[in-house]
Amino acid sequence: xTLSPKTRxxxxxxxxxxxxxxxxxxxxxxxxxxIHRTNSKEIAAEAGVAIGSFYSYFPDKHKLLxxxxxxxxxxxxxxxxxxxxAPDSTAYDRIIRHYMENLLRAYDTAPDFHRExxxxxxxxxxxxxxxxxxxxxxxKQIATVLHQFKDHMTVTDMEAASVVIHSAAENLxxxxxxxxxxxxxxxxxxxTAMIYxxxxxxxxxxxx
Amino acid sequence: xTLSPKTRxxxxxxxxxxxxxxxxxxxxxxxxxxIHRTNSKEIAAEAGVAIGSFYSYFPDKHKLLxxxxxxxxxxxxxxxxxxxxAPDSTAYDRIIRHYMENLLRAYDTAPDFHRExxxxxxxxxxxxxxxxxxxxxxxKQIATVLHQFKDHMTVTDMEAASVVIHSAAENLxxxxxxxxxxxxxxxxxxxTAMIYxxxxxxxxxxxx
Amino acid sequence: xTLSPKTRxxxxxxxxxxxxxxxxxxxxxxxxxxIHRTNSKEIAAEAGVAIGSFYSYFPDKHKLLxxxxxxxxxxxxxxxxxxxxAPDSTAYDRIIRHYMENLLRAYDTAPDFHRExxxxxxxxxxxxxxxxxxxxxxxKQIATVLHQFKDHMTVTDMEAASVVIHSAAENLxxxxxxxxxxxxxxxxxxxTAMIYxxxxxxxxxxxx
Amino acid sequence: xTLSPKTRxxxxxxxxxxxxxxxxxxxxxxxxxxIHRTNSKEIAAEAGVAIGSFYSYFPDKHKLLxxxxxxxxxxxxxxxxxxxxAPDSTAYDRIIRHYMENLLRAYDTAPDFHRExxxxxxxxxxxxxxxxxxxxxxxKQIATVLHQFKDHMTVTDMEAASVVIHSAAENLxxxxxxxxxxxxxxxxxxxTAMIYxxxxxxxxxxxx
DNA sequence: TATGAATGAGGGTTCATTCAT
DNA sequence: CATGAATGAACCCTCATTCAT
Numbered sequence: 001x002t003l004s005p006k007t008r009x010x011x012x013x014x015x016x017x018x019x020x021x022x023x024x025x026x027x028x029x030x031x032x033x034x035i036h037r038t039n040s041k042e043i044a045a046e047a048g049v050a051i052g053s054f055y056s057y058f059p060d061k062h063k064l065l066x067x068x069x070x071x072x073x074x075x076x077x078x079x080x081x082x083x084x085x086a087p088d089s090t091a092y093d094r095i096i097r098h099y100m101e102n103l104l105r106a107y108d109t110a111p112d113f114h115r116e117x118x119x120x121x122x123x124x125x126x127x128x129x130x131x132x133x134x135x136x137x138x139x140k141q142i143a144t145v146l147h148q149f150k151d152h153m154t155v156t157d158m159e160a161a162s163v164v165i166h167s168a169a170e171n172l173x174x175x176x177x178x179x180x181x182x183x184x185x186x187x188x189x190x191x192t193a194m195i196y197x198x199x200x201x202x203x204x205x206x207x208x
Numbered sequence: 209x210t211l212s213p214k215t216r217x218x219x220x221x222x223x224x225x226x227x228x229x230x231x232x233x234x235x236x237x238x239x240x241x242x243i244h245r246t247n248s249k250e251i252a253a254e255a256g257v258a259i260g261s262f263y264s265y266f267p268d269k270h271k272l273l274x275x276x277x278x279x280x281x282x283x284x285x286x287x288x289x290x291x292x293x294a295p296d297s298t299a300y301d302r303i304i305r306h307y308m309e310n311l312l313r314a315y316d317t318a319p320d321f322h323r324e325x326x327x328x329x330x331x332x333x334x335x336x337x338x339x340x341x342x343x344x345x346x347x348k349q350i351a352t353v354l355h356q357f358k359d360h361m362t363v364t365d366m367e368a369a370s371v372v373i374h375s376a377a378e379n380l381x382x383x384x385x386x387x388x389x390x391x392x393x394x395x396x397x398x399x400t401a402m403i404y405x406x407x408x409x410x411x412x413x414x415x416x
Numbered sequence: 417x418t419l420s421p422k423t424r425x426x427x428x429x430x431x432x433x434x435x436x437x438x439x440x441x442x443x444x445x446x447x448x449x450x451i452h453r454t455n456s457k458e459i460a461a462e463a464g465v466a467i468g469s470f471y472s473y474f475p476d477k478h479k480l481l482x483x484x485x486x487x488x489x490x491x492x493x494x495x496x497x498x499x500x501x502a503p504d505s506t507a508y509d510r511i512i513r514h515y516m517e518n519l520l521r522a523y524d525t526a527p528d529f530h531r532e533x534x535x536x537x538x539x540x541x542x543x544x545x546x547x548x549x550x551x552x553x554x555x556k557q558i559a560t561v562l563h564q565f566k567d568h569m570t571v572t573d574m575e576a577a578s579v580v581i582h583s584a585a586e587n588l589x590x591x592x593x594x595x596x597x598x599x600x601x602x603x604x605x606x607x608t609a610m611i612y613x614x615x616x617x618x619x620x621x622x623x624x
Numbered sequence: 625x626t627l628s629p630k631t632r633x634x635x636x637x638x639x640x641x642x643x644x645x646x647x648x649x650x651x652x653x654x655x656x657x658x659i660h661r662t663n664s665k666e667i668a669a670e671a672g673v674a675i676g677s678f679y680s681y682f683p684d685k686h687k688l689l690x691x692x693x694x695x696x697x698x699x700x701x702x703x704x705x706x707x708x709x710a711p712d713s714t715a716y717d718r719i720i721r722h723y724m725e726n727l728l729r730a731y732d733t734a735p736d737f738h739r740e741x742x743x744x745x746x747x748x749x750x751x752x753x754x755x756x757x758x759x760x761x762x763x764k765q766i767a768t769v770l771h772q773f774k775d776h777m778t779v780t781d782m783e784a785a786s787v788v789i790h791s792a793a794e795n796l797x798x799x800x801x802x803x804x805x806x807x808x809x810x811x812x813x814x815x816t817a818m819i820y821x822x823x824x825x826x827x828x829x830x831x832x
Numbered sequence: 833t834a835t836g837a838a839t840g841a842g843g844g845t846t847c848a849t850t851c852a853t
Numbered sequence: 854c855a856t857g858a859a860t861g862a863a864c865c866c867t868c869a870t871t872c873a874t
Contacts, residue, residue: 119329
């Protein structure tokens, strides 16, 4: 009886389920068929919901996308950094490899969805904003780790270093997960080597 | 890095016949307004051509896109590798920096078009094929350069190294050119440092 | 023009029960946003009532409209004829001017609502029926007044005269209240002159 | 081959026919079923045209309406003032009656369409603009006529007089043509009497 | 060969009304 | 009786592509 906002704010369990059903259906279809090859009617049908319900939970198709993406990216971040914590070790190469492996595993939840939204990053301001937020969070984490080892490192511009490392890792993950580039194991090893030698004061030691 | 500096056939200023006029118009509009916000009528109008002519030169809109992209990527490759040949030097860091700078300059011709097509790479098989071909060419170039200096390098899996380097460079270029990430100069320096230390047998020397 | 000055039952401030709250809300929104730009959910929300309740008081949106209009038109009539009784005078021009002024004042209660429903008169049979009833009442009043002064008048077809006068007055009111036509005062004076000379046996006397 | 405007400007005979077919179909349907009960597909179907053609001639449904109305109102004006010129007489009442009769006849072309658009006058700015222009033209004509007879008239505020007369005539026409009010002949006579006595210096003469 | 009028499937969104809780 | 989630027909409009001229 309060002056209701235009889109329903689900309060009852049944409703929350429904909103989630729509989001799940959307995520699945976006991944399967691509985002702009999926229309709102299909999403509603896949969720087992009338088209009218769709529009009572989301003001439009685009807002649905950003809500799904928002939720996905939060999960994604947690999977990289919280689900499987880094080994408490001074073997930096272990930490680097662990990071890259976690990153790759994080993509396994919904690689197609990630790919489909990632491409919108460059053309859709709302999607860009969400990815930028995610990138900021990632950069902060990387910078924190770099800081811990700063006495053993040659790098001085930590901020730039974070960007370069993040950028390299991200695109490598995309090559592996989106394009099936080469053997994953070989690339992880090479990436680990690259970052290790880049950071390490004496470039020779390492895993093996 | 002396690979055939054969003069690049200038593909710009080719507004000679109708087909080329259409391709130029498409490229301009795709860059300006985005690929799926540009419709075939607009392209024909911009090219000063009837919509019917459009369809006598291209079976459909998608084929137009791939032809334009094909031509663009050939140019792009030449701009990176042939337009401004690498210094004949053993100062590897110079060569690395030179590569990254050339790469960034190559994007300046049509950054918006590059961005717009790049995103389709992940969802459109034909676009993917063209980018894959381009990537193959790039990897071969990088591998060739690595080979020249293999005695001064720690790296053994050259193929993996090429992928990792290319991947890092490409994404950094995208961050800089598509997203306006940080200061270009700082990132180029940091990238150079990363690759240099990664490859170099003794990780300490370098530019400065 | 002394027709029963029985005190008008104040229909405003009737926000007592749900049904009245809904009717008030509807009237306000119809006026504010236009009738077909107002949907049933908004009315329910504005009334602080569930949409389900709406439909337990009114079989459909259209019935709500006609009930609101019915009530409004009764008010409207009272405001013209009972609220501010005509001067007991033989100066006919005074009486004419008084009528027109009362009419204009009556519109001030809810000009936007009046305008919005008035237009439906021509396309909606139920709305037409209500307005026709209202018009009948008005015509009767005008005829009664004309009758009182029949000895001083040239007019013989009183029924036709009533229609012509009512019609002129009504449309002038709409021009003034709905369209902001010209200066109200000038038009009222000119209308008074027109009707006065039309009715009066010697066309020259009058107010000034 | 000129940079084409978004909606087709018909140049060939066939196209002009088509645009006219659409406008005629729209006018017929608007009259028959009401403006907002007529959808664009129906109009296209009635005109024997694909929905896509509809939208190549008109940017949207609303523009179609205003174009049809524009054309209709120009016709309407001509029918009142040019088709059947007023008698060259000094019998003012003849002129008044002639005006009212012409006005009524003008409505006979498309009374339902007139009614349907007239109601939008109060809520649609573009429709209002067209009707306002029409009203201006009418007022000018009336003022011109009044001017011709100014020596025989009592009225001094000609502008206000024009508005009052036009307003009375218009609404009377609506009552007669839209609502079937009373006998047309009686009302025309009474209207003629009213205006004649209103204007005439000695209020007694006249037709009969 | 060139033209541009014509096509119509398809997409996003609204809202009056119902009915299970 | 009150609630508000659910429904789905209906609407407006776009645009890749065809084909008669």
